[in-house]
Amino acid sequence: MDTYRQLLVKFWGYSNFRPLQEDIIHSVMEGKDTLALMPTGGGKSITFQIPALAQEGICLVITPLIALMRNQVENLNRKSIKAIAIHSGMSKYEIDLALDNCIFGDYKFLYLSPERIDTDLFRARVEKMKVNLVAIDESHCISQWGYDFRPSYLNIAKLRQYLKGEPPFLALTATATSDVIEDIQSKLEFKKSNVLRKSFERKNIVYLVRNVENKIGYISESLKKINGTGIIYTRSRKKTEKLSDLLNKAGFQSDFYHAGLDTDIRNKKQDDWQRGNTRIIVATNAFGMGIDKSDVRFVIHFDVPDTLEAYFQEAGRAGRDGKRAFAVLLYNNTDRVKAEQRIEQNFPGINEIKDVYEALGNYLRVPYEGGKYEAYDFNIYDFIYSYKFNLMTVYSSLKFLQKEGYMEITDELSNKSKIHFIVSRDDLYNFQISNEQYDTFIKLLLRSYTGVFTNYVKIDEKGLAQKIKVDVQTIYKYLNRLKYYKIIDYIPYRKTPMIVYTEERLKRKNLYITPENYKERKKQYISKLNAVLNYAEIDKKCRSLQLLEYFGEGNAYRCGQCDVCIQKNELQLTQYQFDDISEQLKNRLSSSSSTLEEIINENEYSKEKVLKVFKWLLEHNKIIRVNDEKYTWNK
Numbered sequence: 251m252d253t254y255r256q257l258l259v260k261f262w263g264y265s266n267f268r269p270l271q272e273d274i275i276h277s278v279m280e281g282k283d284t285l286a287l288m289p290t291g292g293g294k295s296i297t298f299q300i301p302a303l304a305q306e307g308i309c310l311v312i313t314p315l316i317a318l319m320r321n322q323v324e325n326l327n328r329k330s331i332k333a334i335a336i337h338s339g340m341s342k343y344e345i346d347l348a349l350d351n352c353i354f355g356d357y358k359f360l361y362l363s364p365e366r367i368d369t370d371l372f373r374a375r376v377e378k379m380k381v382n383l384v385a386i387d388e389s390h391c392i393s394q395w396g397y398d399f400r401p402s403y404l405n406i407a408k409l410r411q412y413l414k415g416e417p418p419f420l421a422l423t424a425t426a427t428s429d430v431i432e433d434i435q436s437k438l439e440f441k442k443s444n445v446l447r448k449s450f451e452r453k454n455i456v457y458l459v460r461n462v463e464n465k466i467g468y469i470s471e472s473l474k475k476i477n478g479t480g481i482i483y484t485r486s487r488k489k490t491e492k493l494s495d496l497l498n499k500a501g502f503q504s505d506f507y508h509a510g511l512d513t514d515i516r517n518k519k520q521d522d523w524q525r526g527n528t529r530i531i532v533a534t535n536a537f538g539m540g541i542d543k544s545d546v547r548f549v550i551h552f553d554v555p556d557t558l559e560a561y562f563q564e565a566g567r568a569g570r571d572g573k574r575a576f577a578v579l580l581y582n583n584t585d586r587v588k589a590e591q592r593i594e595q596n597f598p599g600i601n602e603i604k605d606v607y608e609a610l611g612n613y614l615r616v617p618y619e620g621g622k623y624e625a626y627d628f629n630i631y632d633f634i635y636s637y638k639f640n641l642m643t644v645y646s647s648l649k650f651l652q653k654e655g656y657m658e659i660t661d662e663l664s665n666k667s668k669i670h671f672i673v674s675r676d677d678l679y680n681f682q683i684s685n686e687q688y689d690t691f692i693k694l695l696l697r698s699y700t701g702v703f704t705n706y707v708k709i710d711e712k713g714l715a716q717k718i719k720v721d722v723q724t725i726y727k728y729l730n731r732l733k734y735y736k737i738i739d740y741i742p743y744r745k746t747p748m749i750v751y752t753e754e755r756l757k758r759k760n761l762y763i764t765p766e767n768y769k770e771r772k773k774q775y776i777s778k779l780n781a782v783l784n785y786a787e788i789d790k791k792c793r794s795l796q797l798l799e800y801f802g803e804g805n806a807y808r809c810g811q812c813d814v815c816i817q818k819n820e821l822q823l824t825q826y827q828f829d830d831i832s833e834q835l836k837n838r839l840s841s842s843s844s845t846l847e848e849i850i851n852e853n854e855y856s857k858e859k860v861l862k863v864f865k866w867l868l869e870h871n872k873i874i875r876v877n878d879e880k881y882t883w884n885k
Contacts, residue, residue: 284445290563668708695709
């Protein structure tokens with residue numbers, strides 16, 4: 251058994267790699283910059299974790315998803331693999347200590363958010379690290395053609411200037427069009443183009459689009475026919491709660507999930523669903539990252555997402571066990587109207603964006619020409635109340651400012667309380683002798699938690715209070731007094747989103763948003779939204795084929811099982827015959843109207859086949875009747 255398989259068995263308990271994983275591992279172990287495209291659930295993390303463990307040094311893992319970062323660090327630590335993370339939710343002292351540990355503490359993985367790369371503190375420390383690999387998760391974020399562009403990703407290539415030994419870069423993504431694939435390699439300064447990809451085709455997933463007015467009624471009827479567990483995605487938090495309540499009343503076991511819930515509640519809801527205690531989870535797109543549940547039998551989109559990339563990722567959470575599963579998009583004419591309204595909502599005027607930027611700086615008390623790389627707690631609801639803004643205007647303006655590179659916005663973070671002893675053991679002993687009233691409490695901390703002299707360690711104030719039978723306020727008092735005496739650094743629990751200024755705060759008049767840039771971003775958004783609407787509305791082409799061609803797989807074949815293919819199968823025609831007859835009818839009827847007899851006589855195919863296609867096109871409003879005898883193509 252080779253080294254890579256031994257590591258796979260030892261730490262993950264798998265005897266074999268999934269398709270493409272081994273090819274990626276060999277590529278980076280040969281020192282090659284590599285772009286790996288793997289669908290959701292393909293096992294991307296293994297492809298950088300195994301090579302990092304197989305050699306000396308530390309692996310840098312860059313990801314914008316703080317929740318996923320924490321999740322992977324905790325999973326690695328549970329396997330006794332030393333991993334640590336730095337991100338915007340940490341204090342300067344925490345980051346400083348974490349970086350020191352990466353240099354001297356024999357750590358194998360450092361997870362970091364991309365905006366950390368360009369800080370003086372990180373640059374000075376990373377030069378001293380023995381980095382064996384740089385893994386870039388969600389690498390489509392580096393491309394302006396991608397669906398979630400983040401300017402901070404453009405700093406990643408600068409790492410090549412600071413790292414010793416030229417370690418390879420491994421870029422990972424689950425969704426990328428041809429333009430994005432080229433852009434990723436260019437922006438990361440790949441020495442040579444090197445793309446390893448697994449086809450995005452998921453043969454076990456049945457893609458369906460259902461044009462229905464009563465979506466809740468459709469879901470209720472469908473759930474009676476489909477066994478197993480699933481996800482229903484909606485665009486609003488209120489709708490998750492309302493829909494879950496309706497499903498429960500109809501006798502279907504469900505729960506709701508969104509980012510506005512407390513972290514402990516979210517974790518419990520997710521755990522209950524993953525363990526099978528809850529059959530259906532109704533959620534916003536906050537649900538799904540890091541989920542490893544193989545037996546999801548259906549993913550239903552109640553609302554239309556903004557991009558096909560987002561849809562494909564979310565739909566791809568179905569059927570990871572390789573068994574038959576369904577990805578359903580519910581759609582009607584109202585959805586197009588709502589989608590088109592989102593265009594204006596997502597792009598407030600340039601002056602409105604500048605108003606939000608100026609008010610934000612005042613609200614957070616950021617000085618002009620200051621604040622760069624500083625993180626600020628941010629309550630969006632308090633902000634809009636204080637300045638009388640519209641919620642959607644603020645949200646969209648902040649997203650636009652993020653794409654322009656002025657700031658980063660994190661999702662809501664739940665940071666548990668942490669302590670770190672900042673004195674030596676000898677100094678601590680002397681303090682205990684001199685301050686007997688704190689001796690028992692210090693011993694409690696040392697008995698309860700390990701690693702407090704080398705790291706920040708998460709603590710539970712309520713648990714400590716129960717151990718010594720005091721109220722929790724007494725625990726807070728002791729912790730704050732020890733912080734006052736500079737024995738510990740104590741960071742209390744907090745739960746909040748954060749704003750990180752990636753550039754110094756500018757005066758309103760100096761905030762530069764070019765009309766050309768604004769128009770280009772709006773144009774890209776409209777283009778991606780239209781791709782989703784076309785997918786929902788085009789009922790002549792295989793659903794799987796539409797998705798695969800969007801992601802650049804030109805040699806794909808129709809799936810034979812989506813709603814479009816099923817209808818065509820009933821006609822007993824091959825895909826080529828159906829398309830060829832359709833094209834002939836379109837050419838004929840686009841130039842002039844004709845009678846059915848003329849249509850049949852002028853076509854090279856048999857009358858039976860032409861009539862089948864004609865009837866299908868008529869029912870789907872592609873052909874329309876002009877008068878009692880003649881037909882034309884619906885332009």
